[in-house]
Amino acid sequence: MADVDVDSSWTVDLETALIEGCDFGTLRSICNNRPIPDHLRAEIWQICLNVASKADALSSFDELFDMPEQNELREDCSALVDRLGNDEDDKLSIVSDLESILTFFCKSRAISYQHDNGWLEIVQPLLSLRMPRSDIYNTFYAVINKYIPKECCKGGRPFHLFRLLLQYHEPELCSFLDTKRIMPDAYALSWFCSLFASACDLRVILKMWDVYLQYADPFLVFFLALVIVVNAKDQVMLMESNDKSDIIKALLVAPGALEADDIEDFCSLAQYYSSRTPQSFRRDYQMPLFGMSMASQKEEDDEPVSQALCLPVSTAELLQANQMTVADSVHYFVVDCRPAEQYNSGHLHTAFHLDANLMLQNPAEFSVAVQALFDTQRQAMAAGSLAGGEHLCFLGSGREEEDQYVHMVVANVLQRNTQYISVARGGYAALHQDLEDNLSRGLADHSSRTCIMCNPEAAGSDMENYDEFAKGDSVVDKLSSMFKTKSAIVKEKLTNYIKNDTVTPDTHVSSSDRIGKRYRNMASVFSIGDDGSGDEFVAGSSDEDKRDTVHIQTWLDKPEVLHSFKCHSVKDSGHMCPSHLLVTSKHLYILREIPNRPEYALLAAQRALGSVVKITSKKRHPELITFKYGSSSSSPEVGLNITGADRFLIPRAGEATKAIKLQIMHVLDALDTS
Helix, strand or coil: CCCCCCCHHHHHHHHHHHHCCCCHHHHHHHHCCCCCCHHHHHHHHHHHCCCCCCCCHHHHCCCCCCCCCHHHHHHHHHHHHHHHCCCHHHHHHHHHHHHHHHHHHHHHHCCCCCCCCCHHHHHHHHHHCCCCHHHHHHHHHHHHHHHCCCCHHHCCHHHHHHHHHHHHHCHHHHHHHHHCCCCCHHHHHHHHHHCCCCCCCHHHHHHHHHHHHHHCCCCHHHHHHHHHHHHCHHHHHCCCCCCHHHHHHHHHCHHHHCCHHHHHHHHHHHHHHHHCCCCHHHHHHHHHHHCCCCCCHHHHHCCCHHHCCCEEEEHHHHHHHCCCCCCCCCCEEEEECCCHHHHCCCEECCCEECCCCHHHHCHHHHHHHHHHHHHHHHHHHHCCCCCCCCEEEEECCCCHHHHHHHHHHHHHHHCCCCCCEEEEECHHHHHHHHCHHHHHHHEECCCCCCCCCCCHHHHHCCCCCCCCCCCCCCHHHHHHHHHCCCCCCHHHHHHHHHHHCCCCCCCCCCHHHCCCCECCCCCECCEEEECCCCCCCCCCCCCCCCCEEEEHHHHHCCCCCCEEEEEEEECCCCCEEEEEEEECCCEEEEEEEECCEEEEEEEEEEEEHHHEEEEEECCCCCCEEEEEEEEECCCCCCCEEEEEEEEEECCCHHHHHHHHHHHHHHHHHHHHHC
């Protein structure tokens, strides 16, 4: 008898359809995302996975059990069968079948067996269905191929994507876990590798997979995991003083609280989160994560998910979403962050203008503009305007020279723990291309003479007298226009900002941390404090002559690297370059990423920690950190002798300065006692 409480009418319809040889569409329509009766499960799963009546792939197995890891595989199979509690007479046969299935799977795909790859957990529910060995193999193969993300057991890409989804829906929790340096693979790797079979009771898994296979959505695992983590938020946020390992353990066991009766609501909630998420990522990562071909690998590698600041959205989706009227669909409030003259030369009718340059040119005006942004968003939503949307999407020009400042704006908004933050991939350049056949209708105030896409020479022309811009009736037009400013030369402004900012209190380190370690009979040679206006930038401090090319991940994995921080190096010119700041026991290493070679960087500088004499930050922009190098004179009149400096924009600035400060103190302690 089935132990599922179901309406007998649909069960009869299901049985009849199976007898008549129904297809997947008919089956899904009848089941309607409900758990299914036990006695029909094996047949229905095979239909869902398109392996019903499939030939016996194992017939070609040579029955040679000679893999290097064969003994480990055999022991794991025996341990699983022991846990299942089968009769002694059946154990040997089941172990033999299980070993054959996994050995042939490894050999047919030319891969090695790993103890913790989740395969045994996936096989366990299949064994409970008591299918023939050939059907177990075909079903197992289909589950692995269709629903387990590629490279899942290695961590990496699937979990970087999951972090972006968590940040999109629960930025506060994501920020908390980032602060604790807990990446999703620390707790969710086994969930993804086994579709939760490693963390839930067998009865729960059977019902979960009933519904899972009906959805036929390989990305559903991301949203099921999201529901688990979000539901654990209150417990996790109370563990601020706990060790990192305690938090990971709490998350690891969270799926274990699920009961069989929770499954329909659990999966429905996952679907709700999916419907409230931009869908571009599915197209971008379908092939890299779930495809058989590596043809799409290069496209994804051009914009590694590990380096994404927030969830990217295609401009095509942006245009389509804001034409829809479905209540639960994603609607965007578009924030155009290009310079004013570019915005005035063509923009979306519903876009709010926030010049990213304001953040450095005029922080006070920028703060007012950001507040107006949120006010306008609320008003547009309340008015039911097409411009209104709960989801904020930031649009840049699509050119690195401007978009680096857009990223600063996005980082600023993310620090406010604002939900639903995304960035338009390709910026205005991609938008312009999507609307190429209908620019006059798709864009407001489009001018082919001054549009940088229609006329690339316009990007370098004098735009000071160009002040024609949208004067529409929408609330976005009215409030957005208040903050349109004429463009200035960003390079000059940023350099002036760095050199001439006023003295402000340190925002990263408490007063008790403002200490220095003295050499014998000498003044303090290291301090953390304000970024004053009297210290000029030391030319040539970036060590441009040290240009060894290195593999980024290889350096990040070096055992001597104690800390690493993703950042942007700020050059003397004011331009910023994506970089990595690495901390060892005695040195700082600066790796500057190479454009168009995402896995490689230039070794821009190697700094002795003992040479750091001052670390400064700014109240208005606490992420902008300056490291000054030099020595201390025994003469109080001479003071510090500054010989060089580096500046960085560091999203995790507080954590970075604290870690580096502590390591510097260790170095100075050693010098003082030598």
